[in-house]
Amino acid sequence: MSIQIRPATEADIPQIHAINVHYILNTSLTFLQSPVPKSTLATNFDEISNVRGLPYLVAVEPGTGNPPSYGLYRRAEGVIPGQNDPATAGPSEDVVVGYSYLSPFRGHMLSYAPTVELTLFVHPDHQSRSVGSQLFAAILAKAQDPTTRHGAREVTELGGDGEGTELLDVLAGDDGEGAKIRNILAVMAVDPEGKDGGEALLAWYQKKGFTQSGRMKHIGFKKGRWLDTVYLQYDLQE
Structure with missing residues (x-):
């Protein structure tokens, strides 16, 4: 399997959505209970990539045809092939894995x-094939790139009279080009019924250089059981 890592585009949203739906409905890796609309993911993509200037990447098998993500979509949404199937990939379309x-x-x-949060999901049919490791290596390289800046924003009250607010593009960097990234946080759920009692993913992050900064016990409830949340930190200056 030849995997390429590239910046995501709006055309990738349906396949990203299908992967997202799978993890919401079938796992406790996300605390979401219900799938979000594709339009929400598209808005999130625009905010991250175009407004904030932060990296949003996909791992793809280039031009391999009908993406398995649509199979995930059909199972999750009750789509009937040939009747209400939302889309079919052409022969040159990348498969998002x-x-x-x-x-x-x-x-x-x-x-x-200067602190950002990492999100990373791998298509369930492509786990244990180094896809996650390749994605993390690429996103880390983007974070370390001095040209990557977080265009941070704050809502501020004007005039002190309480009559409205304005969204200002306030850039945190001393050179006026946005904030350099110092910390990457990974916030993960620990499912006691998962692999190694839910600790396998924690070990994966630690192998990548993250350190555990905190743990909240029994903070979420999904699929009939209480779940812990672990905060992991990657300091780019250490």
Whole structure:
């Protein structure tokens, strides 16, 4: 399998959505209970890539034809092939086998601009094939690139009279080009019924250089059981 990592485009959203739906409905890796609309993912993509200037990447098999992600979509949405199938990939369309992006951490507060949160999901049919490792290596390289800047924003009250607010593009960098990334956070759920009691993913992050910064016990409830949340931190200056 030949995998390429490239920037995501809006055309990738249906396949990203299908992968996202799978993890929402079938796992506890996300605390979401219900699938989000594709339009929400498209808005999120635009905010991350175009407004914030943060990396949003996909792992693809180039031009291999009908993407398996549509199979995920059909199973999740009750789509009947040939009747209400939303789309079919052409012979040259890339197959998205994973995606990853960096998003603001507490993005409404400017002081957090140098810290971003990692999201990374791999198509279930392509796990244990180094897709996740390749995606993380690529997103880390983007974070370390001095040209990558977080265009952080803050809502500020004008005039002190309480009459409205304005969204200002306040850039945190001293050179006026946005905030350089210092910290990458990974916030993961620990499912006691998962591999190695839910600790396998934690070990994966630690092998990549993350350190555990905190753990909240029994913080979420999904699929009939209480779940912990672990905060992991990757400091780019250490």
